[in-house]
Amino acid sequence: MQTTQQNAPLKRTMKTRHLIMLSLGGVIGTGLFFNTGYIISTTGAAGTLLAYLIGALVVWLVMQCLGELSVAMPETGAFHVYAARYLGPATGYTVAWLYWLTWTVALGSSFTAAGFCMQYWFPQVPVWVGACVLRDYFWSECYLHALFCRRGVLVLAGQSGHYHRLYHPRWGGDFRLYSDAGWLARRAE
Structure with a gap:
């Protein structure tokens, strides 16, 4: 099993702000808020500080x-590539799946x-109500995103009444196709 891509060039486009946001997003999570209170209550302030220093x-x-x-x-891929290279492909495969399993449990x-x-904040409201609200928010977000994409295609194709076409009306060929509302249906046949 070949895990490295020899022909894929590296794109070094990450800036300092990208790295800072990645590190903050990886550090700040639910465990920081929920586990800190438990650790402080069991070990005290000094024990918590010592535990966090050892972990850091x-x-x-x-x-x-x-x-x-x-x-x-410098190779493309995550850290399982190094495990596969130095410890064998089976170890790299195992590390990749265990990393996926870790984030699934997280x-x-x-x-x-x-x-x-x-x-805690809404004790009278059942948790399933919040899950339904979140589900409905997700589906409405998907619907609105699809509507936004459709509107963008219509604007680019010149079918919106408020915008001018983005091409010259005398153009022929495939450009002529975009001036018709049924261009997708005829292209699919």
Whole structure:
């Protein structure tokens, strides 16, 4: 199993602001808010600070190692590529699936934490009501996005009454096709 792509050029387009937002998005989550209160209540302030310092040291060492690997071998792919290269393809495959499983479980724990928050702030409202509201919001967002895309196609095709066409009316060929409302149906046949 070949995990590296030899012909894929690297695109070094990330800026400092991208890295800062990625790191903040990876750090701030439900675990930071829900677990900190539990840790403070069981170990106290000094124990919490010590636990977070030890955790930060471990994360810093892992990030240093990954940074060294990515500088030494700039390849496309995630960190499972390094595991596959140095420890074998089976290890890389396992690391990739375990990473996926970690984020799948994290998604479930985020939903559970959202249910806890809803029960805390709105104790009289059942959690399933919030889930239905969220589901309806998701579907309305999908519908409005599709409507936005359709409107964009109509504007580009010149079918909107408020905008001028983006091409000359005497153009022929495929450009002529866009001036008709049924161009998609005829092209699909």
